[in-house]
Amino acid sequence: MKLADFGLAVGMSNVGSLAYVAPEVLAGDYSEKVDIWSAGVLLHALLVGVLPFQGQPAQDLVAHMLMRDVSARLTADEILELNRPANPTLKKLSNPKKRTTMAVFCSYSPKLSIFLLALCISLFTLYHIQSLHARTISSPPWSFMHEWERVTNCTQEHMAEKLRQKLRQSVTFLPLTDLRYADKALQGHTWFMSSMYDTHEEGEVQYQQFPSESSKRRVLCLKGKETHDGSWNSYALAWPEALPFNATLLKGLTFVSYNHYNYDNIWHGLSATVPFVAWHIGNGCESPSRWILYHWGELRFKMAPWLRTLTEATFDGAPFIESFEGVNHNQPLCFEKAVVMRHNEGGMSRDRRIETFDLMRCKARMYCNVIPEANKQDLPMIGMTLLMRTGPRSFTNESAVIGIFEKECAKIDGCRLMVAHSNNLTFCDQVKLMSLTDILVSPHGAQLTNMFLMDKNSSAMEFFPKGWLKLAGVGQYVFRWMASWSGMRHRGAWRDPNGDECPYAEDDRRCMSIYKSGKIGFDEVYFSEWARNVLNEVKARKMEEAANKTIASTSSCACG
Known part of the structure; x- marks a missing residue:
């Protein structure tokens, strides 16, 4: 006989409230064990004197339930002392896979059966008390489900926002130049963004791309405007939905260039530009919205005129070099899409280099109208x-x-x-x-x-x-x-x-x-x-x- 249901069948009885509803209802995984959860809530109230899950508003109540955060906490000894025969049953209530069914529940020892009988009588009484008022209820039988859906949606948003805040707080900025590797600044992961490793296929350019699978879909964020000490500038990765506090997200493709020498000498500047041209060729000729130039982790804002014009010719537009104007030293800039180069032509095969120089030669001649x-x-x-x-x-x-x-x-x-x-x-x-x-x-x-x-x-x-x-x-x-x-x-x-x-x-x-x-x-x-x-x-x-x-x-x- 079914006395009352504190789960999806609440349309038959309004004895329950949000405090009685099993978490499986939220996931749509309804079974008879939902009833046992609800009965366990009432059992807790009978044994302890208060409901196990409490909170105001409703979002906090549901959050406590989802996290199994019992408001009235008892020690194991206290629970055993309250009712030793019922203890195994109580332990199973919090695990949906191990939760006892009603058939097993009612097959326990005489003492426990008497206790459970009293519980059932209590449920039966509560059911009839509510039944006396059933006709006066103006809400339709399914109104509770609508309320539950509203509350759980709000709860999910509430918890998602809490999670976003925690993720934002967990973003850790590291120095752009890692002084521990100053003696091998150009080797391996280099001293620039030293915690990152490059993507490298045989014969191709070595690069980092954000977001990507290797970055777990996180975007690159940069902070600092230092032009004399690169260790004062910093970088971090963040999920687009949880950017650092006070961060600005810049749209489009950003090229981040590390040059161990400088951008004034056209040889060194060209060496830093070549890998971006190779990436450009291999990625549908996508051109950048901006460039960010670093030398030893220090910001640079100019290219040699010769190099700037070559870049303009190659990418079909004058390069916009990010100057961080209007951005304070502690304000992060994050990038919708970023490609980082720090090895110049390193790793490129001769054929790939020839292909890259072929494009630059061709583009330069077209730009200058050389026939x-x-x-x-x-x-x-x-x-x-x-x-x-x-x-x-x-x-x-x-x-x-x-x-x-x-x-x-x-x-x-x-x-x-x-x-x-x-x-x-x-x-x-x-x-x-x-x-x-x-x-x-x-x-x-x-x-x-x-x-x-x-x-x-x-x-x-x-x-x-x-x-x-x-x-x-x-x-x-x-x-x-x-x-x-x-x-x-x-x-x-x-x-x-x-x-x-x-x-x-x-x-x-x-x-x-x-x-x-x-x-x-x-x-x-x-x-x-x-x-x-x-x-x-x-x-x-x-x-x-x-x-x-x-x-x-x-x-x-x-x-x-």
Whole structure:
């Protein structure tokens, strides 16, 4: 016989209230054990004298029930003392899977059965008391379910908001530069955002993307405007629904660049930009809404004009460099989508680098409206350009060097010698000049970065002052590497055996401060033979290309 139900059948009886309803009702998992929960609530009231779950308003009451937070707490000994036979049954009430059914409940010992009989009589009495008033109830039988749904929805929102607040409070900002790794700042996870690991597929760029599976769908947040100590700037990850307090979410794609050197030198700046171009190619040519530039974790707000224009050409729009204007030092900025690079071209295969430089060359020529020059002669045209420097690492006798190469160029039909100083040329002037150049002759320096703007398979000849071979380190080979990465041919380097004297031993590192900005002399015999050999090789290659009609077209770009 069913006396009363404190679960879904409340339409038959209104004895119960929210304090009696089993948590399974919220999940829609109704069974006979729901009744046992409700009976257990009444049993608790009979044994202890108060309802187990209490709270005002209703949301707090339901929250206590869901968390099994019993208002009147008793020790185990106190419960045993109250009613030893009923103790196993009481222990099972809180676990839906172990909760006793009514059939088992009524098969216990005589003492417990008498107790339960008294409980049933109490329930029966309460049922009839409520039945006397049933006709006066104006609410429909299902009104309780509507009320329950309203309360539980409010409770869920209340608990969700509490959870959001806790998540917001738990967001932990860490220093952008981790000084523990200062001695290996560029290795592995580096000292920049050191708790993060990169996504890296064989031959592809190393990067971090937020949100992503690896970030558990959390977004990147940055805080701080420090330009002198990167450890005072910080980063954190947060769920979009629970951003840090006072945070601003910036829409669109954000490129976050770490450069261990600087953005003023076009070689170092280009090295930091290349991985973003590679990511751009591999991700549907998506372009950024903004850039955030870091050097040692310190904010930077400018690029070299040459680099800025190249970036504008490549991404079809001037780069907006985030300046954090109007944001105080402690206010976080979070990003709807962010891509972080901290390894430059590291990890990229040669093929991927060539593809990346191909796009930048193509985009730069389109931006500058460079049209391939028509060859009206039967012989191939060969452009030889001397790209000169002023000041450090310039030629001591510039006119003599020009004369040597001019003489050799004149011996080759179709050869045209051009002389220029990069500091006197705009970006588009340099793009135009490189499009006409097959052989680039230049001292070691940032101006050689322009070599990737030549047609593929073009040649580069490099010159060094005295002392560099022993003391300059691997950095002296960057343009040899760049030639390979961009599909060019590095034709070797001449190193001046003469130059300023160092008061220390020649292999003493203190000498590099003298040699670094040294001037470069010339060797007429060596330069003449070197130029002649390179010119003849280029002429043979261009004649073969003309015969096979293999001259590359630049009419369209990959990310057109």
